[in-house]
Amino acid sequence: xxxxEAFVGxxxxxxxxxxxxxxxxxxxxxxxxxxxxxxMIDSRQKEIDDMYEDAEKSKSEASDIKSEYExxxxxxxxxxxxxxxxxxxxxxxxxxxxxxxxNEKAARTMERAYEQVELEKKRAINEVKDEVATMxxxxxxxVIERDxxxxxxxxxxxxxxxxxxxxxx
Amino acid sequence: MDISxxxxxxxxxxxxPLLGTINVTQTFISLFVVTIGLVILALVVNKRIKKRPGxxxxxxxxxxxxxxxLVEDTMGKHxxxxxxxxxxxxxxxxxxxxxxxxxxxxxxxxxxSVTAAWALVTTGMVWYHNIKNFGFKSWLKGxxxxxxxxxxxxxxxxxxxxxxMAFRHFGNVxxxxxxxxxxxxxxxLLSDFVLGWIPQAILAYIPKIFQIGIPAILSIYFDLxxxxxxxxxxxxxxMVYVGAACPPPEELKK
Numbered sequence: 001x002x003x004x005e006a007f008v009g010x011x012x013x014x015x016x017x018x019x020x021x022x023x024x025x026x027x028x029x030x031x032x033x034x035x036x037x038x039x040m041i042d043s044r045q046k047e048i049d050d051m052y053e054d055a056e057k058s059k060s061e062a063s064d065i066k067s068e069y070e071x072x073x074x075x076x077x078x079x080x081x082x083x084x085x086x087x088x089x090x091x092x093x094x095x096x097x098x099x100x101x102x103n104e105k106a107a108r109t110m111e112r113a114y115e116q117v118e119l120e121k122k123r124a125i126n127e128v129k130d131e132v133a134t135m136x137x138x139x140x141x142x143v144i145e146r147d148x149x150x151x152x153x154x155x156x157x158x159x160x161x162x163x164x165x166x167x168x169x
Numbered sequence: 170m171d172i173s174x175x176x177x178x179x180x181x182x183x184x185x186p187l188l189g190t191i192n193v194t195q196t197f198i199s200l201f202v203v204t205i206g207l208v209i210l211a212l213v214v215n216k217r218i219k220k221r222p223g224x225x226x227x228x229x230x231x232x233x234x235x236x237x238x239l240v241e242d243t244m245g246k247h248x249x250x251x252x253x254x255x256x257x258x259x260x261x262x263x264x265x266x267x268x269x270x271x272x273x274x275x276x277x278x279x280x281x282s283v284t285a286a287w288a289l290v291t292t293g294m295v296w297y298h299n300i301k302n303f304g305f306k307s308w309l310k311g312x313x314x315x316x317x318x319x320x321x322x323x324x325x326x327x328x329x330x331x332x333x334m335a336f337r338h339f340g341n342v343x344x345x346x347x348x349x350x351x352x353x354x355x356x357x358l359l360s361d362f363v364l365g366w367i368p369q370a371i372l373a374y375i376p377k378i379f380q381i382g383i384p385a386i387l388s389i390y391f392d393l394x395x396x397x398x399x400x401x402x403x404x405x406x407x408m409v410y411v412g413a414a415c416p417p418p419e420e421l422k423k
Contacts, residue, residue: 008343014280025207029257
C-alpha cells in the first residue's frame, strides 16, 4: 500500500469507475443473464399454457362427441322400440284380419255345406217320393189289374205322401 | 496494540495529462473483480440455458423469477423492464459487500464514492422519468407543492434522498468493518489478559485464542446479513423512487 484515501470521502475517479462497472455489468447481465432466462421462463410458460389449452380443447371435443354419440344411441334405442312396437301392432292387426277372414270363410263354408245338405235332402226326398209314387202306382195297378192313368193318380198319391211326410217331419 | 481504520488503500498511482494523478485503489480492484466474476457467472449460466433446466439453471430461474416478481410488486407490471437494472444493482451491491469477507479485497460498498455513484444513478433515473412522463414544467412545479413555502424543504429532501441512500449503505458496511476491527483488537487484548501467566517468549507462538470463532459469528451478521439487507434496501428504495416517477400508462393519460 502506498497510502490510504479518506475513510469518508468521495473521489470522482472512483465514482466514474463505479458507474462504468455498473453500466458494463448492467449491459452484460441483461444480455447474458436476465433476458435469456426471462425469455426461457416465458416461452416455457407459454408452451405449458398452450399444452394445457390443447388438452382442454381435446377434452371438451371428446366430451362433445361422447354426448353426441350417447344422444344418437338413445335415439336409436327409441327408434328401434318404435319400430318394434309398430311391427307388433301391425302383426296383431294382421293376425286379427286373418282370424276374422278365416272365421268368415269357415262360416261361409259351413253355410254352403248346410245348404248343400238341405238341397240333397230335398232332392232325396223328392226322389223317394217319385219312387214311392211309381211303386204305389205299380202296386195299385197290379192290385186292380188294369192300367191306372198315371198322370191322374200321381197327384193323388203325391198328396198322400206329402201328408205322410208331413207327419214324419 | 494498534487499531487502524483506513479508507481504501492505494496500490499505485500514476499521472495522466489533463486528469492529474490517478490513484488505483482497492475499490477499483474490487469493482473490477466483482464485475468479472458476475460476468463469468452470467456466461456460465447462459451457456447452459436449456428448455429442460439443469440444477444451476433452476436456481438462476428461481432468482430471476423472484427478481421480476419483486420489481412488478413494487413498481407495477408496466415497469418490469427495470428488473435487469435492479438485479444488476442488487448483485453489484451484495457481491461488493461480500467480497470484503475474503480479506483479500476491500468491500466496494465500504467506499462512499461507490454508493454515492449508485445513488446518483437512482436520482438521475427518477429525474429523467419524471421529466419524460410529466414534463419539465410540472416536474419543477412539483417542488412548490403542496404550498410555495415548502419549496426549500422540497429541494433539500430531493438532495437528501441520494445522500441518505449513499450514506446508509456506506455506513452500514464501513461501520461493520470498523466494528469488526475494534472487536478483533478487544479480543486480542482479552487473550493476552487471560493467558498473561504464560511467559512472553512462549505466548508469542500461541494464537490469540479468543480471536478464533467469535469474529466469524459477527461476520455472519455484519457482512452476510447486513450486506444482504443493505443491498435489498438500496434496490427497494431505487424501485420505489423510480416506480413513483413511472406511474401506470392509464394513469398518465388522465
